[in-house]
Amino acid sequence: EAGVTQFPSHSVIEKGQTVTLRCDPISGHDNLYWYRRVMGKEIKFLLHFVKESKQDESGMPNNRFLAERTGGTYSTLKVQPAELEDSGVYFCASSQGAPGNSGNTIYFGEGSWLTVV
């Protein structure tokens, strides 16, 4: 069974440009999450989808970030326009249910490493 896959694995863009990150969750997982790790800091929650609906987007840093999950399958995270402080690793994760419920584990992808220069 395929795990969580993310594309691209690495991206270097100039300040002001746009980047779109894609995530394919594990098949059958209704819950999809985006997290981000800025260099040397903790991994921080960005948002959570349940199917195609945004359940919680309290971690999105500002309106330059837009996440979508059309059809409840894969998700995209667009950064437009990118700023230097957006550099970091963007992790996507998925789970069958919420992690607070017994038996549900969040599985992460390899991350998309974004560098804004």
Place this chain on the structure above:
Amino acid sequence: AQKVTQAQTEISVVEKEDVTLDCVYETRDTTYYLFWYKQPPSGELVFLIRRNSFDEQNEISGRYSWNFQKSTSSFNFTITASQVVDSAVYFCALSGFTGGGNKLTFGTGTQLKVEL
């Protein structure tokens, strides 16, 4: 608010040594889950363990063991007879019902280097 502290930024050991990674957490929830993830050089976050707040029994899985102590709000991770392949960043995380139970709050990670 929830918080996870991993005070050890980096640990270096020689192969076959035992090493303990510390994790201290803060939460007001009475029901919560604790996790450990491993991030090898390949980048993927690999799930290691999930423990709920009502189960303080220690767990052992091969060379890995976890010591959960509610009294000190700690969930420490020990690797016995470390190997070079254990070199990675290890993250401790917490999920509670505050915030809907859908988020993981991570620590800053501990970089473990195992040398020959």
